[in-house]
Amino acid sequence: MDPRRLALIHGGTTGARHSVGTGYLIAPRLVLTARHVLVNRATDEPWPEIRIRVGHPCGGQTPLLRAELLWHHPRGLDVALLYVEEAADVGDPVTWGRPVGRAPLRYEGLGFPRAAAGTTRDPEHLRGVLPPLSGSGEYYVLDQEPAPVVGADGEKPWGGASGAAVFCDDHLVGVVVHDDRAFANRRLRAVPAHAFVDDSGFTAHLTGHPEGPPRLIDIGAAPPKAGPADGCPPTERTLANLLRPLLADPVARWAHARELARELGYETTRYEPSVADLAALVASHPRALATLSGSLAAADERARAGLTGLLIRARLLDGVSLLSPHEYDGLLDLLRTVCKEHPTLLPRAARESLRYAVLPESLTRPTVSEQDLGGLVEELEALSDSERVPEGTAPVPALLRLVEYAAAAAAHEVAAGLRSWSEETARRLGIHPDALRERRVDASAWAHRPTAPVARVVMELKRDDSTDQELYRCRILLAGEDGSRTVLHDARTVPKTPEEAARCLSDTVAATAAEPGQEDHVPWVTVVVDRTDLHLAVDEWEPDTPDEIMGGQPLGVEYRVTLSCPDMTDYRPQRAQDQRRRWQHGPAQALVTDPACRDGRQLRHLLGGEHRDAAQVVLNGPAGERATWLQICLAMGVPVVLWDRAAASYEDSERLHTLRPAGRPDELPERVRDFRSHSFAYPGERAARPSLVWEQDGRHPAPGPLLFSDPPKGTHAP
Known part of the structure; x- marks a missing residue:
């Protein structure tokens, strides 16, 4: 110029x-x-x-x-x-x-x-x-x-x-x-x-x-060159010290360096780098060291121990990725097929294979989309398996363990491709065959173990008080029939509108229904709220993107949607003991409030006296007293409470009669769902808008505290 x-x-x-x-x-x-x-x-x-x-x-x-x-x-x-x-x-x-x-x-x-x-x-x-x-x-x-x-x-x-x-x-x-x-x-x-x-x-x-x-x-x-020694970045200096024993011979070093530079897209004519220059090249691209180690492993098996040691120590350096571009692209191709054929497989495999790791966000949702795969693989590259391996060999990365679990449950052709990828990558990393074989055996045992269906989908809602808009923070938990608990987390949905929360819940239920062992079992949806939000009509929320053919419909039409308020136990600790007693002695007993119950003092008298063991309350009465009476019922351990959100007084109590509210409580959630479905199909025929609190025997499983800070990359749960 x-x-x-x-x-x-x-x-x-x-x-x-x-x-x-x-x-x-x-x-x-x-x-x-x-x-x-x-x-x-x-x-x-x-x-x-x-x-x-x-x-x-x-x-x-x-x-x-x-x-x-x-x-x-x-x-x-x-x-x-x-x-x-x-x-x-x-x-x-x-x-x-x-x-x-x-x-x-x-x-x-x-x-x-x-x-x-x-x-x-x-x-x-x-x-x-x-x-x-x-x-x-x-x-x-x-x-x-x-x-x-x-x-x-x-x-x-x-x-x-x-x-x-x-x-x-x-x-x-x-x-x-x-x-x-x-x-x-x-x-x-x-x-x-x-x-x-x-x-x-x-x-x-x-x-x-x-x-x-x-x-x-x-x-x-042109490939990058090393700067002055006194200004050399720490990563380059460490890489030079690690590479020097393996590439002391200039001729061998130049050959490997040219191959690496070509792979990274650089001009390689007359490229004859020093060890410091090669370290600068390796540090310039996160996947360069993995690429270089591939050519070193193929060229000289005698240097295997030194190469393995280099890779182990280099995992601690910033900006050094586990996989080469070829390995990364090959894995993404295989995982895209997994996402298409088994959309819930990767999250399920991750929950089992990486129980103690802090998982990437995309693995804490019901399904993984193809768009998430690139970031997902990059996050998993930084995690270690953390289990014992033969002395002197490299630890098994968490990514390879997940791949083995996915292969164990995938279709035959995809499984073969995943295992072949895993073996080649493990060989390049210096992972002992016995260590990889142990993970494969564990994965096979998991894949052949019967999967307990999800009994409940639990969504915790908390109002976002930082805005005047109706927005909620939410977290979802899957409760299995075998007592398992799986917390799902979606950072992108904080905070949510009611429509966005409904879409999140609907997508979770749809993905859950597709998991092995679920068959036609539709999970029960429990919405966990605090006592100030018991009035929420979550069963009437509709997803924000309705089906173009079927149209949108409220959550309560498709699922049994009930409320739960675990934090009432924090206000009255003996509540959990009262709940257990009521479930044990009074599941068929119901208190239906009538005009004789004029205030909260009389309601407490009824629940502490002749209805001390009643497990169910049908809460009729003045709309202005309902919130207080409802909290009294929950605080005194009543596990099942039904009321009509639209009722103004005792005169509206007949609108719930078609629900047989005092009938068998175990059938009540489904009767309420049928009622909501009929009301949606035939608007105007039924004026009632039933709400139902249903607490399990003992404190209901909750997703836990809403902590919305991302954990440090590579950390592990205690």
């Missing part, structure tokens, strides 16, 4: 400037720029007057020269050539380049953005990274380091930089044509040189000049 070739372009009419842009002199009288700088956007016609200044202001004031549009791309690319009235001394010819490979390249350029304007247009030194794999190929993506913000007037801060020539390794590779506000003005886009230099019109104008016809040279990013 030669600053003397920089061009400031003004377009407009006589006496009036309407556009400002940038150009670059590629021949004595030819300036390369963006076409939109030269035309009136309203008419798409060239400005009648175009003037330019050639050269960087630091070289002194340059004259204002006339120019005219000479060429623009016939297929609409935003590039053009200007013909200048006076020739300039341009020095050496321009060299043209085409970025290749996968590794990002450093780029630079000079432009006149509006954000850098003062009394005059000042040039800005553009610089950053060009990632060849970003974008569609029609444009280069330029990730700019210094970036302006949008001004108070809302004008484009990059306006005026259009037409700037982009250079990589002193090769002109493209022309800036627009910015991308979606990336906070840190991203520019450029038309690649290879898209227009082969055009016959463009080539014709350069014929006869030393600069033409253009010849593109492939440019690849």
Whole structure:
């Protein structure tokens, strides 16, 4: 890049400037720029007057020269050539380049953005990274380091930089044509040189000049090199110390380094790094060490012990991943198939295989989506199995243990692929075959063990008091018939609207119904609330994305939805003992309040006297007294309480008669669901809106405290 070739372009009419842009002199009288700088956007016609200044202001004031549009791309690319009235001394010819490979390249350029304007247009030194794999190929993506913000007037801060020539390794590779506000003005886009230099019109104008016809040279990013020893980052210094014993021979080191650099997308011609340079390369990419260890393991089995020790110690370094790009991509392909064929398998396998690990968020939900797999694998790479392995061998990563459990329960072809991947990765890591075999035996035993169906889906709701909107924090627990408890956690659903909470619950029940052993058993939904939220009509909440064909319907229509208030036991500790007594002695006894019960004092007398063992209360009465009476019932250990949210007084008690409210309590939740379903199908026939509290024998299982801070990566539960 030669600053003397920089061009400031003004377009407009006589006496009036309407556009400002940038150009670059590629021949004595030819300036390369963006076409939109030269035309009136309203008419798409060239400005009648175009003037330019050639050269960087630091070289002194340059004259204002006339120019005219000479060429623009016939297929609409935003590039053009200007013909200048006076020739300039341009020095050496321009060299043209085409970025290749996968590794990002450093780029630079000079432009006149509006954000850098003062009394005059000042040039800005553009610089950053060009990632060849970003974008569609029609444009280069330029990730700019210094970036302006949008001004108070809302004008484009990059306006005026259009037409700037982009250079990589002193090769002109493209022309800036627009910015991308979606990336906070840190991203520019450029038309690649290879898209227009082969055009016959463009080539014709350069014929006869030393600069033409253009010849593109492939440019690849050079591998990083180590800096001064006293400023070497700790990770690079540690990696150099670990690599030095294994790669002391320069010839072997260069061969492995070139193979690694090619794998990472760098230019490798004449690449002969020192150990420090190789450490800098390994530290530049999280999967570089895994890639290098693969070639080392294949080349020299005698160095296995040293390589295993290197990998074990390197796991403690920041920015070093477990898997190579090949291993990572291969695992993602296999896990995508698992997600399609067994959507609940990975969370189930993780709950069993990694019982004491703090699981990634995506594994604490009922299913794992394909979009979550990349982040999921990356989080699991940091976890250790933490179980004993043969002395001198590498520990089994948690990721491999999960893969073995998933393979044990997957379809035959997928299982074979997962086991093959696991064996190859374990071999590269130096994991003892006996250690992997032990995990495989455990996984097989788990996969063949009968799965107890989920008896209840428990959702805990807490009102978000930080806002006036109706938003709730929620957590979900699966309670199995065998007494197992599985807490699900979704950080993205905090806080939720009622519709979002209903969708979360509905998705959980649907995923649970698809698990092995569940068959046609529909779980019972228990909503855990505190005493101030017992009025919530959760059974009437509808998911926020109803089925396009079936339409949405309330939760209470599909499931047995009951309320639970475990925190009442905190207010009256003997409540749990009273509940057990009532379940044991009075499951068939019911108290139906009538006008004789006029206040809370009389209700306490009834529940402590002749109805001391009653397990069920049908709470009729004045609406204004209902909240207090309900809390009295729960505090005195009544496990089943039914009431009509819409009732105003005792006169409305008949609306619950079709529910047979004093009948067998074990059938009551299903009768209530039938009632809600009928009311939804035939609106207006039944005015009652029943609510039902149902507490199990003893304190109901609850999801536990709502802690919404993420645990440190790689930590384990106590």
